[in-house]
Amino acid sequence: MADIIIHSAKLDRFQRNFNNNRFYFISLQLDLSGTIDVGRLETAVKQTADAVRILRCYYNGSPESEDSGWVMLTEEPEWVRETRADPTNVTAILENLPAEHSPLHVVVDQKGSLCTLVFSIDHTVTDAHGLWDIVGMISACYRNLGWDPDYSPVPLRESDDRSMRPLLASYSLETCAEICRAEAEKRIPVQQYKKLFVVPQDRRGMPKLFTQKIGPLMLKNMKAFAHLHHATLNDVLLTVYAAALQEYVQKTFNTSMSIVPIRGAADLRKYLPPYLRNEIKNYSVSYWSRVPIPGSGDLVSILHEVTALSERNRMTAPGIGELFAIEEPDSKAAGPYLEPEYYSTPFISNAGVLPKDVVDFGNGVSVKDALSYPNITTGNPFVIVVVTWENTMSLSILTDGAYDTAAHLLKRMGELIGELDTFVNI
Numbered sequence: 001m002a003d004i005i006i007h008s009a010k011l012d013r014f015q016r017n018f019n020n021n022r023f024y025f026i027s028l029q030l031d032l033s034g035t036i037d038v039g040r041l042e043t044a045v046k047q048t049a050d051a052v053r054i055l056r057c058y059y060n061g062s063p064e065s066e067d068s069g070w071v072m073l074t075e076e077p078e079w080v081r082e083t084r085a086d087p088t089n090v091t092a093i094l095e096n097l098p099a100e101h102s103p104l105h106v107v108v109d110q111k112g113s114l115c116t117l118v119f120s121i122d123h124t125v126t127d128a129h130g131l132w133d134i135v136g137m138i139s140a141c142y143r144n145l146g147w148d149p150d151y152s153p154v155p156l157r158e159s160d161d162r163s164m165r166p167l168l169a170s171y172s173l174e175t176c177a178e179i180c181r182a183e184a185e186k187r188i189p190v191q192q193y194k195k196l197f198v199v200p201q202d203r204r205g206m207p208k209l210f211t212q213k214i215g216p217l218m219l220k221n222m223k224a225f226a227h228l229h230h231a232t233l234n235d236v237l238l239t240v241y242a243a244a245l246q247e248y249v250q251k252t253f254n255t256s257m258s259i260v261p262i263r264g265a266a267d268l269r270k271y272l273p274p275y276l277r278n279e280i281k282n283y284s285v286s287y288w289s290r291v292p293i294p295g296s297g298d299l300v301s302i303l304h305e306v307t308a309l310s311e312r313n314r315m316t317a318p319g320i321g322e323l324f325a326i327e328e329p330d331s332k333a334a335g336p337y338l339e340p341e342y343y344s345t346p347f348i349s350n351a352g353v354l355p356k357d358v359v360d361f362g363n364g365v366s367v368k369d370a371l372s373y374p375n376i377t378t379g380n381p382f383v384i385v386v387v388t389w390e391n392t393m394s395l396s397i398l399t400d401g402a403y404d405t406a407a408h409l410l411k412r413m414g415e416l417i418g419e420l421d422t423f424v425n426i
Contacts, residue, residue, distance in 0.1 A: 034365035085109035127284035143362035183321035199401035266319025
């Protein structure tokens with residue numbers, strides 16, 4: 001057996017239990033204006049992999065084995081592929097990788113003066129923000145190689161053990177257990193709606209991505225609506241999601257939802273000291289919340305519930321409960337959190353604003369649009385990922401069975417956001 005140079009954390013192994021141990025990739029798609037030198041891009045990816053050691057490793061071991069971890073690749077991988085950049089093709093590539101492969105993959109789709117790049121990362125290595133950091137390193141290396149062929153980035157700090165125990169150690173076991181119980185309790189009432197979201201195995205097919213753009217004017221209306229009600233932009237997004245989902249359930253199943261499940265992702269790096277926040281790790285875990293739907297069901301009433309929910313979440317360190325359940329699976333508090341049906345519900349994650357200065361390929365190449373999406377559903381009926389670039393919000397829904405639900409939800413969310421101008425004076 002090859003020597004493990006980076007030992008896995010329980011979180012890493014837990015993530016690999018999803019969907020029969022198929023890897024769960026996150027992709028960042030960049031639409032560029034300009035021509036990319038593919039040879040220089042491949043050199044930039046290689047140089048970045050030299051600086052981020054785990055990118056030159058492959059995962060070795062089973063999800064159950066504590067001896068699992070990352071070992072060095074024995075051959076130079078195919079870092080960059082020139083092929084179609086559509087999500088279906090990217091997903092097909094990722095699903096057919098050999099056992100020994102790098103966790104990073106890049107697709108280049110050049111069409112004249114326009115180019116689409118798709119960067120995909122194994123979710124057990126890092127989260128959406130970590131992928132942004134890696135892509136930023138690649139673009140900086142690409143830019144610098146244009147004037148210095150010998151340029152190489154400074155190696156990043158990486159520990160030999162990806163354990164998340166130091167993070168939990170900053171809390172008492174009693175506090176972690178209490179947060180875990182509180183998050184699990186939020187999940188229990190939504191089980192009455194579980195049957196509405198379960199996609200039978202025989203109805204699961206090829207993952208399909210649905211996308212929706214929220215342009216600058218509509219985004220401005222969202223911000224104004226949020227400001228009017230002392231809420232955040234993310235609160236408005238969750239409000240629109242909750243309203244659209246409960247409308248869909250009412251119309252499709254003739255069932256009123258008294259609560260809407262909100263299962264999202266928390267970036268645990270925000271709980272760490274600044275010097276640890278840029279280490280390339282998977283710091284995202286999911287957490288549970290639920291939005292009560294008032295009898296009126298109007299957007300303003302739902303927003304008030306979401307805003308109150310957000311305030312409570314900010315006070316209870318969301319995500320720590322799930323991390324505790326993973327690290328302490330034998331704890332009584334963790335039991336309800338680890339039940340299989342926990343994952344059979346929709347998932348929405350707002351990655352936030354992709355900073356303009358993160359990605360810069362140099363003169364002659366500019367980023368026109370950005371989209372972030374998952375490649376495998378991991379047993380969820382659908383997964384929604386949101387990213388904002390240059391005052392445009394992109395919503396993507398991936399599903400391998402709930403196609404009608406996904407299409408309807410995106411369409412209705414777009415319509416509801418478009419109606420927000422009736423609530424504000426622009």
